[in-house]
Amino acid sequence: MVNFRGMKKRLLLWIAAAPLLALAQPQEDAAMIKKISDDILRNGKAYELLYQLTKQVGGRLAGSPQMYKAEAWGQQALAQMGADRVYLQECKVPRWVRGGTDQASVVRIAGKPAARKLDVLALGNSLGSGKPVTAEVITIQDFDELEKRKNDIKGKIVYYNNAFDPTIVKTFIAYGQAGVYRRSGPSRAAKYGAVGVIIRSLTESEANDPHTGGMTYNDSFPKIPALAVGPRDADYLWELGKKSAFSITLKTNGHFLPDTTGHNVIGELKGSEFPDEIITIGGHLDSWDVNEGAHDDGAGVVHTIEILRVFKALGYQPKRTIRFVLFANEENGLRGGTQYAAEAKAKGEKHIFALESDEGGFTPRGFGFTAPKEKLQRIQAWLPLLSPYGTAELSDGGGGADIGPLNRNLGTPLAGFLPDPQRYFDLHHARSDVFENVHKRELLLGAVNMAALIYLVDKYGF
Amino acid sequence: MVNFRGMKKRLLLWIAAAPLLALAQPQEDAAMIKKISDDILRNGKAYELLYQLTKQVGGRLAGSPQMYKAEAWGQQALAQMGADRVYLQECKVPRWVRGGTDQASVVRIAGKPAARKLDVLALGNSLGSGKPVTAEVITIQDFDELEKRKNDIKGKIVYYNNAFDPTIVKTFIAYGQAGVYRRSGPSRAAKYGAVGVIIRSLTESEANDPHTGGMTYNDSFPKIPALAVGPRDADYLWELGKKSAFSITLKTNGHFLPDTTGHNVIGELKGSEFPDEIITIGGHLDSWDVNEGAHDDGAGVVHTIEILRVFKALGYQPKRTIRFVLFANEENGLRGGTQYAAEAKAKGEKHIFALESDEGGFTPRGFGFTAPKEKLQRIQAWLPLLSPYGTAELSDGGGGADIGPLNRNLGTPLAGFLPDPQRYFDLHHARSDVFENVHKRELLLGAVNMAALIYLVDKYGF
Numbered sequence: 001m002v003n004f005r006g007m008k009k010r011l012l013l014w015i016a017a018a019p020l021l022a023l024a025q026p027q028e029d030a031a032m033i034k035k036i037s038d039d040i041l042r043n044g045k046a047y048e049l050l051y052q053l054t055k056q057v058g059g060r061l062a063g064s065p066q067m068y069k070a071e072a073w074g075q076q077a078l079a080q081m082g083a084d085r086v087y088l089q090e091c092k093v094p095r096w097v098r099g100g101t102d103q104a105s106v107v108r109i110a111g112k113p114a115a116r117k118l119d120v121l122a123l124g125n126s127l128g129s130g131k132p133v134t135a136e137v138i139t140i141q142d143f144d145e146l147e148k149r150k151n152d153i154k155g156k157i158v159y160y161n162n163a164f165d166p167t168i169v170k171t172f173i174a175y176g177q178a179g180v181y182r183r184s185g186p187s188r189a190a191k192y193g194a195v196g197v198i199i200r201s202l203t204e205s206e207a208n209d210p211h212t213g214g215m216t217y218n219d220s221f222p223k224i225p226a227l228a229v230g231p232r233d234a235d236y237l238w239e240l241g242k243k244s245a246f247s248i249t250l251k252t253n254g255h256f257l258p259d260t261t262g263h264n265v266i267g268e269l270k271g272s273e274f275p276d277e278i279i280t281i282g283g284h285l286d287s288w289d290v291n292e293g294a295h296d297d298g299a300g301v302v303h304t305i306e307i308l309r310v311f312k313a314l315g316y317q318p319k320r321t322i323r324f325v326l327f328a329n330e331e332n333g334l335r336g337g338t339q340y341a342a343e344a345k346a347k348g349e350k351h352i353f354a355l356e357s358d359e360g361g362f363t364p365r366g367f368g369f370t371a372p373k374e375k376l377q378r379i380q381a382w383l384p385l386l387s388p389y390g391t392a393e394l395s396d397g398g399g400g401a402d403i404g405p406l407n408r409n410l411g412t413p414l415a416g417f418l419p420d421p422q423r424y425f426d427l428h429h430a431r432s433d434v435f436e437n438v439h440k441r442e443l444l445l446g447a448v449n450m451a452a453l454i455y456l457v458d459k460y461g462f
Numbered sequence: 463m464v465n466f467r468g469m470k471k472r473l474l475l476w477i478a479a480a481p482l483l484a485l486a487q488p489q490e491d492a493a494m495i496k497k498i499s500d501d502i503l504r505n506g507k508a509y510e511l512l513y514q515l516t517k518q519v520g521g522r523l524a525g526s527p528q529m530y531k532a533e534a535w536g537q538q539a540l541a542q543m544g545a546d547r548v549y550l551q552e553c554k555v556p557r558w559v560r561g562g563t564d565q566a567s568v569v570r571i572a573g574k575p576a577a578r579k580l581d582v583l584a585l586g587n588s589l590g591s592g593k594p595v596t597a598e599v600i601t602i603q604d605f606d607e608l609e610k611r612k613n614d615i616k617g618k619i620v621y622y623n624n625a626f627d628p629t630i631v632k633t634f635i636a637y638g639q640a641g642v643y644r645r646s647g648p649s650r651a652a653k654y655g656a657v658g659v660i661i662r663s664l665t666e667s668e669a670n671d672p673h674t675g676g677m678t679y680n681d682s683f684p685k686i687p688a689l690a691v692g693p694r695d696a697d698y699l700w701e702l703g704k705k706s707a708f709s710i711t712l713k714t715n716g717h718f719l720p721d722t723t724g725h726n727v728i729g730e731l732k733g734s735e736f737p738d739e740i741i742t743i744g745g746h747l748d749s750w751d752v753n754e755g756a757h758d759d760g761a762g763v764v765h766t767i768e769i770l771r772v773f774k775a776l777g778y779q780p781k782r783t784i785r786f787v788l789f790a791n792e793e794n795g796l797r798g799g800t801q802y803a804a805e806a807k808a809k810g811e812k813h814i815f816a817l818e819s820d821e822g823g824f825t826p827r828g829f830g831f832t833a834p835k836e837k838l839q840r841i842q843a844w845l846p847l848l849s850p851y852g853t854a855e856l857s858d859g860g861g862g863a864d865i866g867p868l869n870r871n872l873g874t875p876l877a878g879f880l881p882d883p884q885r886y887f888d889l890h891h892a893r894s895d896v897f898e899n900v901h902k903r904e905l906l907l908g909a910v911n912m913a914a915l916i917y918l919v920d921k922y923g924f
Contacts, residue, residue, distance in 0.1 A: 038629040167500040169851055169907065204903060363825070363882045365854075389631055392827075392854030420825045420882065422903045441666060441884045445631065 029385055029459070032316075033452040037389055039310050040448045046306040047440040049077060050361070053301060054292035054435040061124075061289045062329035063095025063260045070285050074265035074326045077305050082312035083267030083324065091339035093262035093329040096125050098289055099253030102227060104198065106240070107134060108247045118233045120198070120250070121210040121290060123182060124332045125217070126226040128253040133157075133225065135195050137248050139241030143180075146188060154193030157248050160185050161238045164204045164425070171204065171421040172359065175428075178202050179213075186226035187218035196250055197226045200234035205426040208232040212288055213429040214332045225252045262286075262328040264336045267308055271320040277461070278344075280323045280354035280412075281307060281454055284330035284337075284402050291433040295424060298435075299361030299443060301326050303417070306447040307454060318458045320352065327402040330358070334401060341405030351412040353462040356400025357450060360427075361443040362419035364390035367453060368398020371413035375462060382456050389448050393418065413462055417450055491847055491921070494778075495914040499851055501772050502910045508768040509902040511539060512823070515763060516754035516897040523586075523751045524791035525557025525722045532747050533725050536788040539767050540729030544774035545786065547730045553801035555724035555791040558587050560751055561715030564689060566660065568702070569596060570709045580695045582660070582712070583672040583752060585644060586794050587679075588688040590715040595619075595687065597657050599710050601703030605642075608650060616655030619710050622647050623700045626666045626887070633666065633883040634821065637890075640664050641675075648688035649680035658712055659688045662696035667888040670694040674750055675891040676794045687714045724748075724790040726798045729770055733782040739923070740806075742785045742816040742874075743769060743916055746792035746799075746864050753895040757886060760897075761823030761905060763788050765879070768909040769916060780920045782814065789864040792820070796863060803867030813874040815924040818862025819912060822889075823905040824881035826852035829915060830860020833875035837924060844918050851910050855880065875924055879912055 040046075057073055060066035071088065078086045102122040105115045122128070139159045140146055146158070160181045168174040179202060186197040201211035208230035217223045227250060229237065240246055265285060271277060283300020287293020308324045310316075328336030344351055355367075366386075369376050373396075380394045399407060399414030406412040419442070427433040502508075519535055522528035533550065540548045564584040567577045584590070601621045602608055608620070622643045630636040641664055648659040663673035670692035679685045689712060691699065702708055727747060733739060745762020749755020770786045772778075790798030806813055817829075828848075831838050835858075842856045861869060861876030868874040881904070889895040 037631070041628045041631075166503045166903075169499070169503075206902070363884050422825050422907065423901055426901075439885055439888075440668070441628075445884065 036451045037448045040444050044444045046302040049302040050298050053298050054294045059289045060287050062093040062286050071263050078267030081309040084270050085268045088263040091335045092259045093335050094333045095257040095260050102252050104250040107249045118229050120227040121212040122252040122254050123215040123226040126254045127223045129225040132249050132251040134249040150192045157196040158189040158194045159237050160199045187221050190221035190224045199228050201228045203425045209430040211429040264328050265326040267324040269318050269322045272317050273319040275321050277320040277352045282325035283357045285326040286329050291431050294433050294435050294438050295360035297358045300357035303357040303447045307451040320458050337402035338405050341409045345409050353457050354403040354406050355415045356403045357417040358400045360419050360424045361438045363442040364446050364449040365418045366391045366393035367415045368395050369415045370399045391449050498913045499910045502906050506906045508764040511764040512760050515760050516756045521751045522749050524555040524748050536727035543771040545729030546732050550725040553797045554721045555797050556795045557719040557722050564714050566712040569711045581692050582689040583674040584714040584716050585677040585688040588716045589685045591687040594711050594713040596711040612654045619658040620651040620656045621699050622661045649683050652683035652686045661690050663690045665887045671892040673891040726790050727788040729786040731780050731784045734779050735781040737783050739782040739814045744787035745819045747788040748791050753893050756895050756897050756900050757822035759820045762819035765819040765909045769913040782920050799864035800867050803871045807871050815919050816865040816868050817877045818865045819879040820862045822881050822886045823900045825904040826908050826911040827880045828853045828855035829877045830857050831877045832861045853911050
C-alpha cells in the first residue's frame with residue numbers, strides 16, 4: 001500500500017515533467033525500471049562477482065600475473081551473463097613492480113636517538129632508492145612554500161603536508177586539489193635537488209593507512225624515490241618539523257619491467273534497430289597491488305557485468321549496440337581507454353554515449369555528464385524516473401578516465417556514476433580497499449541506477 | 463576556483479526559486495550555512511562525543527545504571543557547549559532487564575540427534591521462560607498462514623519467517639511492514655496456544671546477528687517467551703521446517719523491575735525576538751542493552767549537541783527559543799517524549815517546530831515533514847540552500863517517535879532527519895551497533911544539514 005502511494009506520487013511528478021519529454025512513455029518506463037530494480041535487488045550477482053574478483057584474483061596491476069587472471073575471469077563472467085559476443089582488445093601496458101617492502105624510519109631527532117618506523121607505500125611508477133637513502137627532512141606545506149625555500153632543498157628529503165580540505169563536501173574536488181602533490185610533487189622537489197619525497201596521503205580518514213597512487217616523473221630532473229605516509233605519521237612528521245631537525249632513512253624498490261600485452265575485455269549486446277549506434281558502459285579491471293581493488297574499481301567492473309545480467313534476465317533486447325567494457329590499465333597508464341577510443345576512431349564507429357563507474361560501490365547519488373547543454377536538459381527530464389532509486393542529481397560535468405578519450409577523440413557525450421563520496425578516500429589506493437568494505441545493497445543500487453539510465457539512453461538515444 | 467563556480471551555480475538556482483521565498487535573503491543565508499558547514503567539518507565534536515557516549519557509557523536501556531550515567535554525561539555536554547540553561551525533566555520509566563544469556567537450540571531432528579545452537583536475543587519487554595521450554599516448532603511465513611494453521615499451534619513454538627522485502631529501496635518502509643511480527647507476533651501466536659515465538663530478525667543483512675527490539679504483550683493471552691534469530695539461523699530453521707519435524711529448547715530470563723525515575727535532558731538557547739516560540743531538536747538517549755546504541759540513537763544525541771555547539775561557536779543568537787532535548791526511554795516505552803509533550807501542553811507552551819534524528823548517523827539525504835501543505839511548500843523552496851550539503855529531498859511525511867506526541871497533543875509541525883537508509887538495518891538493535899560502524903564525516907554532515915534547517919526555521923519561522 002505504501003508502495004502504491006509512492007507510485008502515484010511518482011506519476012504526479014511525471015505529469016509535471018511531461019512537457020520536457022516528447023518521446024518518453026513514462027508509465028512504461030517507470031514499470032521497466034521497477035522491474036530492473038526488483039530483479040537486481042532480489043537476484044543481483046554483483047556482490048558475488050566482486051567476491052570472486054577481489055578474493056580469487058586479488059590486486060591486479062597492469063602487467064602482473066593477476067591481470068591475466070582478471071582478464072580470463074572477466075571474459076568468463078561476460079559470457080556467462082549472456083553477451084552476444086565477448087572479445088579481447090589488445091594493448092601494450094606498462095609493468096611497474098613495487099619490488100619489495102617500502103620502508104622509512106625517522107632516524108635522528110635532536111636529543112632523541114630512538115628511531116620511529118613510518119608506515120609507507122611508494123607511489124606507483126616511482127623508481128626505487130636502490131640502497132637506503134638517509135637525508136635531513138624539510139617539511140613544507142605546499143608548492144608556494146617549496147618555491148620560497150627552493151635554496152634549502154638540495155640534498156634533502158621533502159615532506160609535503162598538503163592535506164585534503166575537509167570543508168569540501170564533494171570529496172573528489174578535494175582530491176583534485178590535493179592530488180597534484182602526488183602526481184608532480186616528486187619532480188618539483190627534484191628540480192631543486194631533493195633526494196626523496198614523502199607526501200601526506202590523499203585521504204580525509206584518520207586511520208594511518210598510507211595511500212599509493214600514480215605519479216609521473218618530469219624527465220628533466222632526477223627520478224628520486226617518492227612515498228606516501230598515512231595521516232597520523234603525517235601529523236607526527238609535521239609537528240616534529242616544527243620542533244627539531246630530523247632525518248629519515250628510506251628504501252624503496254620500484255622499477256619497470258618491459259611493457260607487456262594487456263587487454264580490454266569487451267562483451268556486446270547487438271542493437272536490434274540501430275546496431276551501428278554504440279553505447280559504452282564500463283569500469284577498469286586493473287587495481288593497485290597493495291589491496292583487492294574492491295571499490296577501485298571492482299565495483300565498476302561488477303556494476304558493468306550486472307547491467308548485462310539484468311538486461312538478459314529480463315529479456316531486454318536493446319535497440320542500440322551496448323558494449324560492456326572492462327578497461328585495462330587505468331591506474332598507471334590509461335592504455336586501455338586510449339586504445340578503445342583509437343580503434344573506435346580508426347573503424348569509424350559511431351559512439352553515441354559512454355558511462356563509467358569509477359568512484360566506488362557506495363549508495364547512489366546520481367550522474368555527472370559531459371554533454372551539450374540541450375542534450376543534458378533532455379536527460380534531466382528523466383530525473384523523476386530515477387529518483388526513487390537514489391539518483392538526486394543529473395549534473396553538468398563528469399565522465400571517467402577510461403572513457404575520456406572517446407570524448408576527446410570522437411566527441412562522444414559522457415557520464416560518470418556518482419555514488420556518495422564520503423567514504424571513498426578512506427580506502428582509495430590503501431590496503432583497506434577490500435571486499436569487506438563494500439556494502440551489498442549499496443553496490444546493487446548503483447547497478448540499478450546505471451541500468452536504468454542505460455535503458456533510457458538505449459530507448460530514446462542521447 | 464571550483465568552489466567559486468559551485469557558488470555561482472547555487473545562486474542561479476536561487477534566482478529560479480526566488481519567487482517562492484518572500485522572506486529569504488539567499489546570499490546571507492547561503493553564507494551563514496557555509497559557515498555552519500565549514501565549522502562542523504573542521505571543528506565538529508559529534509564524533510568525539512559519540513565515542514564518549516558509546517565507549518564510556520555504553521548500552522543504556524531505560525532504568526539501567528547506564529541511563530543515569532548517560533543523563534549526567536548529557537547534562538555536562540550541553541553545559542560545556544554553552545546552553546543558556548540545562549535542566550532535567552523527570553518521568554517514570556519502565557525497567558526491563560534481560561536477566562542473563564538468551565539461549566535456544568534445535569534439539570531433535572528426525573534421524574539427526576545432534577543439537578544446533580542458535581544465536582538468539584530475547585525481544586525487549588518479553589518475559590523469560592523461567593526454566594527451559596522444549597517444544598515442537600511450527601514454521602510459518604506470515605499471519606495469513608498463522609490464521610490458516612491456527613489449530614496446529616497449540617503447545618508449539620511458532621517460528622515466523624517474515625522477511626524484509628529487499629525490493630523496497632527505502633528500508634524504513636520494509637521495516638514498517640515486517641515490524642509487526644516483532645511487536646505483536648508473540649501474542650497473536652499465544653492466542654492459539656503457542657508456548658514460544660521466534661522471529662526472523664528485522665534486517666536485510668546477511669550477517670547472522672540477531673536483532674532485538676520492543677514488543678508488547680496483549681494482556682488477554684499468555685505472555686510467552688519471544689526471541690529473534692539472525693538471518694542465517696532463520697534460513698536454517700525455514701529450510702529444516704520443509705524437511706522434517708524438529709523441536710527447540712529455549713531459555714530466556716527477561717523480567718520487569720519496578721518503574722524508576724528517568725529524565726529528559728534539556729539544553730536551551732533563549733530566543734532574542736520571540737522567546738515564547740519554541741523549536742525542539744532532539745534524539746533519544748536510551749538504547750538497547752546489547753550494543754552501544756551508536757546509530758540508534760547515539761547519532762541523534764550527538765547531532766543535537768553538535769548543533770548547539772556550532773551555534774555558540776559562530777556566535778549565533780537565535781530569534782526563537784531552541785531546545786536541545788535528549789529524550790528518555792524511546793525504545794521500550796516512549797515515556798520521555800510523552801512527558802515532554804504533556805508538560806508543554808500543561809504549561810501552554812507554543813511549539814512551532816520539532817526535528818528528530820533517529821535514523822542513524824549516515825550520509826544525509828534530506829528531511830521528511832509532517833506539516834500543512836502550504837508550510838511544506840515554503841520549506842521546499844529552501845532546497846537550493848541545503849542541497850550543496852547532501853539534502854536532496856524535503857518530502858511529505860516524517861517526524862520521530864519522541865516528537866510525535868508534540869504533534870498529536872499540540873499540533874506541532876515535525877520533521878525527521880533522513881540519512882541514507884541502506885546500512886541502518888544491518889546494525890539496528892543488533893550487537894553490531896557500535897561506534898566503529900559510524901563514519902565521522904557522514905555523522906558530521908548530518909549535523910550540518912540539521913543545523914542549516916534549524917537556522918532557517920529560526921530565522922523565518924515555520
